[in-house]
Amino acid sequence: xxxxxxxxxxxxxxxxxxxxxxxxxxxxxxxxxxxxxxxxxxxxxxxxxxxxxxxxxxxxxxxxxxxxxxxxxxxxxxxxxxxxxxxxxxxxxxxxxxxxxxxxxxxxxxxxxxxxxxxxxxxx
Numbered sequence: 001x002x003x004x005x006x007x008x009x010x011x012x013x014x015x016x017x018x019x020x021x022x023x024x025x026x027x028x029x030x031x032x033x034x035x036x037x038x039x040x041x042x043x044x045x046x047x048x049x050x051x052x053x054x055x056x057x058x059x060x061x062x063x064x065x066x067x068x069x070x071x072x073x074x075x076x077x078x079x080x081x082x083x084x085x086x087x088x089x090x091x092x093x094x095x096x097x098x099x100x101x102x103x104x105x106x107x108x109x110x111x112x113x114x115x116x117x118x119x120x121x122x123x124x
Contacts, residue, residue, distance in 0.1 A: 001063060003085035007036035007111065009063070010055050014040045017047070017054045019090070023102060024111035035085040036111070039101055042094050045074045051090050052079050053088050059083075
C-alpha cells in the first residue's frame with residue numbers, strides 16, 4: 001500500500017474514534033526513518049486503547065496491514081505503532097505537549113485533510 005494512503009487511513013481511523021488534534025507530517029524529504037508521522041491525542045487510557053485498536057484492527061481486517069511493531073503502553077500514555085513507512089503516535093495531551101514532536105519535526109510539511117465537497121442547492 002502507498003505510504004500516503006496508509007497515513008491517511010490511520011488518520012481516518014483515529015478520527016473515527018474521536019482522537020483529538022490529528023496531524024500527519026510528511027517526512028519523505030527530511031528523514032530516512034519513515035515517510036509519515038501520524039500524531040494524535042487521546043483523552044484517557046480507554047480512549048487511547050480505542051484509538052490504537054481501531055487503527056490496528058481496521059488496517060489488519062480491511063487492508064491486510066500489520067504493524068512491524070508497537071512500543072509503549074496505555075499506562076505510559078504514549079503508544080507508537082510502526083508500519084515502516086508510517087509511524088503512528090497516540091498520546092495523552094500532557095506528553096504530547098512535553099515532547100512536541102510537531103516542533104521537533106517542524107520542517108516537515110503537514111498533510112491537509114481533504115473533506116468531501118458538500119452539494120449545494122443551485123439558486124434558481
